[in-house]
Amino acid sequence: MAATGTRPRVVLGVCGGIAAYKACELLRRFTESGHDVRVLPTQSALKFVGETTWAALSGNPVVTDVFTDAHDVPHVAIGRQADLVVVAPATADFLARMVIGRSDDLLTATLLTARCPVVIAPAMHTEMWEHAATQANVATLRERGVIVLTPAIGRLTGADTGIGRLPEPGEIFAVAQTVLARGGAATLDLAGRHVVVSAGGTREPLDPVRFLGNRSSGRQGFALARAALARGAEVTLVAANAALPDPAGAKVVRVGTAEEMRTAVLEVAPSADAIVMAAAVADFRPMTRAASKLKKGDADPAPIALTRNADILAEISTNRGRGGQVIVGFAAETDDVIANGRKKLAAKGCDLMVINEVGEHRAFDTEENAATILGADGTSVVVPQVAKESLAHAIWDLVVARLAP
Numbered sequence: 001m002a003a004t005g006t007r008p009r010v011v012l013g014v015c016g017g018i019a020a021y022k023a024c025e026l027l028r029r030f031t032e033s034g035h036d037v038r039v040l041p042t043q044s045a046l047k048f049v050g051e052t053t054w055a056a057l058s059g060n061p062v063v064t065d066v067f068t069d070a071h072d073v074p075h076v077a078i079g080r081q082a083d084l085v086v087v088a089p090a091t092a093d094f095l096a097r098m099v100i101g102r103s104d105d106l107l108t109a110t111l112l113t114a115r116c117p118v119v120i121a122p123a124m125h126t127e128m129w130e131h132a133a134t135q136a137n138v139a140t141l142r143e144r145g146v147i148v149l150t151p152a153i154g155r156l157t158g159a160d161t162g163i164g165r166l167p168e169p170g171e172i173f174a175v176a177q178t179v180l181a182r183g184g185a186a187t188l189d190l191a192g193r194h195v196v197v198s199a200g201g202t203r204e205p206l207d208p209v210r211f212l213g214n215r216s217s218g219r220q221g222f223a224l225a226r227a228a229l230a231r232g233a234e235v236t237l238v239a240a241n242a243a244l245p246d247p248a249g250a251k252v253v254r255v256g257t258a259e260e261m262r263t264a265v266l267e268v269a270p271s272a273d274a275i276v277m278a279a280a281v282a283d284f285r286p287m288t289r290a291a292s293k294l295k296k297g298d299a300d301p302a303p304i305a306l307t308r309n310a311d312i313l314a315e316i317s318t319n320r321g322r323g324g325q326v327i328v329g330f331a332a333e334t335d336d337v338i339a340n341g342r343k344k345l346a347a348k349g350c351d352l353m354v355i356n357e358v359g360e361h362r363a364f365d366t367e368e369n370a371a372t373i374l375g376a377d378g379t380s381v382v383v384p385q386v387a388k389e390s391l392a393h394a395i396w397d398l399v400v401a402r403l404a405p
Helices: 018-032 051-058 074-081 092-100 106-113 126-130 132-143 169-182 219-230 258-271 312-318 337-348 388-402
Strands: 009-014 036-041 084-090 118-122 152-155 161-165 194-200 234-240 251-255 274-277 284-286 306-308 326-333 352-357 368-375 380-387
Touching: 009 018, 009 074, 009 106, 018 036, 018 051, 018 084, 018 169, 036 051, 036 106, 074 106, 084 092, 084 106, 084 169, 092 106, 092 118, 092 132, 118 169, 126 132, 126 161, 169 219, 194 219, 194 258, 219 234, 219 388, 234 258, 251 258, 258 274, 258 312, 274 312, 274 388, 312 326, 312 337, 326 337, 326 388, 337 352, 337 368, 352 388, 368 388, 380 388
Parallel strands: 009 036, 009 084, 084 118, 194 234, 194 274, 234 251, 274 326, 326 352
Antiparallel strands: 152 161, 284 306, 352 368, 368 380
């Protein structure tokens, strides 16, 4: 690869699938953000996107075999120099070749010499993804420390729809950035773990038009999901009314109300090693929901009678699905922040409580966040105003320290 100074060196592998065209956008995101990218397409990939396109977008030469420029021993040099390898899309055939250690082209040979983090974004038809052979190959790669993102659900080729779609390039790039920022394959401390994250704000309908809600955007929960994916976890994200794209590799369950949130969380909680309840779940809902839109009229409106929603955090903390499960709650406070947070930690029975002081341009619908993280063991960690991704990693650091071996 060309000399780059301090520019991160990324190898982008592209396999022969219809989603290969999306890798052009991923490549553009890497180059425009200052990364030096070497594209290694397979021969099949060149049937979908030509060599000239990859060379023009990356600014680096494109070869597929180990014999071109053999004096530089490219299959060794490229792998040794890389800070990150991303393969998107990765086909079922490529996963199989990677598992058995084939080195019959420049991409597979490079992967055998690379000692940096590796992110794989598979894309294929649903039947191919769900086949026992593919699932076994994915499990093997994950056991070896490779980050294999679960494909998205959506339109495939032709009229087919299902799991197997390549995640959006922007979301693959977000995971790659997080992996690069942490550096080194040794940071995959959530590999083999299943984590559940809730995000967003629930809405409790008053009538078909209006609802009781809150200002949560879901950004902190989505940041937690991306951070866990970058650390090797299998992630289930239960998202309430969040207008954000699905994090690449996460299983996303979209919900609206607190009761829908409860149902979704309780379904996946038993298999989770850790649950982080970052969602702003409504404490109350209207006792009755009007069947048609409430009209203004001339008289003052009648008071709205409210009833309590179920306490999801307390419920999962009391009835833990498995031994050693770590549960994290969030507390949004405006007054006596730490004191109220301690009370909530004791009342809910969780292991960690992330306390946010909320208000105008604070915590909700912002790119940054600050928090005090209280532990049931009496510990306290203060995280100053940082990007929500940084706070997410601070939370996962504390979770990992509490997970059973």
